[in-house]
Amino acid sequence: MEGLRRFAPLRAAGATWKDIAAHAGCDWRTARKYLSPDAPSTPPRASSRAGTVPRLVDPFVGVIDAWLAADPRLRATVIHERLVADYGFTGHYQRVKVYVADARRRLEVEADAQGRPPGLHRRFEVVAGAQAQVDWGDEGTLLSGAGITSKVYSFHMTLSYSRDPFVCFTTSQDLATFFDCHRRAFAHFGGVPATIVYDRTKTVVRRHVAPGKAVPLHPQAAAFAEHYGFVIDVLAAYRPTGKGRVERQVAIVRDHVLAGRSFASLAELDGAFAGWVPIRRGQVHRTHGELIGVRAARDHAALGPVPEFGYAVTESHLRRVGRDSMISFAGSCYSIAARATDGRPTRAGQRVEVRVGPGHLEVWRLPVDDPDGATVLLARHPRSRLRGAMIVDPAHWAELPDGRTRATTTAGADGDPDPTGPSSRQPDSPAVRPEVRAGFGVVVARRPLSDYDQLAGLASPPGPEPVPADADADADVSLVGAA
Template identity: 60%
Template sequence: MHRRFEVIPGAQAQVDWGDEGKILAHMGFGKVYSFHMTLSYSRDPFCCFTTSQDLETFFDCHRRAFAHFGGVPMTVVYDRTKTVVRRHVAPGEAVPLHPEAVGFAGHYDFDIDVLAAYRPTGKGRVERQVLIVRDHVLSGRSFTSVEEMDAAFAAWVPQRRAQTHRTHQQVIGERAAGDHAALKPLPPTPYLVAERHLRPVGKDCLIAFGGNLYSVPARKVRPRQLVEIRATKSQVMLHSTVPDPHGETLLATHARAVGRGARVVEETHWDGLPTGKNRRTTTGEVPVQPRHHQPLGEEARSLQALLNRAAATQVVVGRRPLSVYDELTGTRPFTTHRTPKESS
């Protein structure tokens, strides 16, 4: 059992995904998803179609929905999707939100309302809208692209707004006018949605991300310093975690590499580093010039010969019998043979 509720104009919108399956499989797309946002007061709908549910796509759909409605509601209701909730917790505990969702909501000035687990009736308005769009826009039709599907929804919206809703018994378009007027204005600049990671700087001024290497200015970083990576589908922006004296954090911007194993380097980032031009190297074609030494004395030459392994093999060593050492020490050599006189 649950209590039915209504909201005031501009107070709430509900968001949900729909899985449209392989509707574009003949065009090479594995799956197509529908993103839905419905204004709770008027039931005014928005829908767009995508081939991904990743973080950047999710919030790009939000921007399109806000532009469609001409403003931002005070609250947006979600289920526990991983693009909004960082991890699941026990009932009654505070839900840890995804940092990118918090940043996006702060930029557009709306509150995030996450439903309790297993409470689908909390966003029944948008869940009903998923089925309506599927029945009236997609059913019995074939498409060649997501853009064509978006155009089909846009052509259907005036028909939906002309209908009288069964719950509030008013024309959806008339009630939507009051809903749109109560929405908050859009910010002057859109929010840039990006993946965010911390990575250390290597001694070669390169940072590893996504199987590729990206350079940062050598004069602005130190080895093993942590740098924040903000990556979109087309760009990789590298930011310092501490602002410089001018309050700036951006270190470098690169085009995002395709695939793995690429090195994206801006040569000016290595300015000030040793170039290796003074290193003594040879290709084997240039003969090595002998070093010039001052003449050494006889004793110094003998010592130098002992220190040099090649020369040590040429040193002449005197040889003498062991009996010489016996005579010098006054000892007799040990023998096991005795004469007949000694035995008597």
């Protein structure tokens, strides 16, 4: 209708309805209806059909809502696939996709106790030294060219006020390595921030809880934070925007430090980051508009002091000692002292405690196996980074038999020579000499090597033996007859 009103001056100039319809691209009756003096001021609207036509997905909305409530990240493609396979759904994927998009927004609002709008978050700013953010980056088989098949992980800590970064590279994400990276970060910054933000990683959170409930911290994480004087701030589930500063740093380091380069060791990776830090600090950050290095100086000055003595975090596991005086951990085997320092022997099947540090491994005897109720160190090894390795300290097995003391003899039980031994046999024919070996009831024929040469055609068969000149006639006859 609005398009037709542009042609109203043509009607006023005397144009016919047919001419106006030709210019407007419609029927002349339509032009007359909407350009006549008594035409309606608003176009007609058809009644909405929303909710009047049943949807193919309607019988399955309860199932879809239950799946999304259990796992909000469940993809619409997976939901459609399961509906077709398990519930006989015949509709198109697009119908499921549209409903899932609406259901996600509805469930997010219902899950929030205050009914806040979903997908939005409050932007925050902090003062110098107040906060740092921590995250992991998975760099894959970055050192595969150097013969290291294990994955490489990057540990990131970013000061929220200045965006000053710290990165180090490891081949493990276990508890001891995680907090050892913290100590390296504190030494890099020259202090400890007041608060550190984490997501719900298992090295910080003991278990997951429902929204709105207090998050139980890992005991080692709580003790580490208490020793260094910072507060642990755990983000809500599925809320990556709470630590966007460090999330962005992971991508920046990959682009500016790792991309297009090859490395032979973790030390080279750490050295590449150390060489890039002055470049980063000389750049103007696009958010706060200052040089990162200038702002980082204020950030470092406001950090808390690093304690004089560090706190070593270890991860404990229980293992049993094998009959070979070894324990298995992370796919590798480590030797155990057959006799502890207090003189007590180690038993096969005995349960021991394995304390894993960032670069070493210790095995301790449990207090229940000690009369004094004390732990005793049984072994200390450098931790193997390769699966299937055997780490052995020869001193641990000094008292164990090595299998080299077993002796053999041909004498009988009373010390007399073995009647079946070589000393009791008569000399045999030089052609074939049967021999009975001590300890075996097998007769072995010994032949001269010339017999094998004759069988192989390398030597001619021997002829008749020559007759001595002084031999008598009887001897000649016997020799001929023997031949």
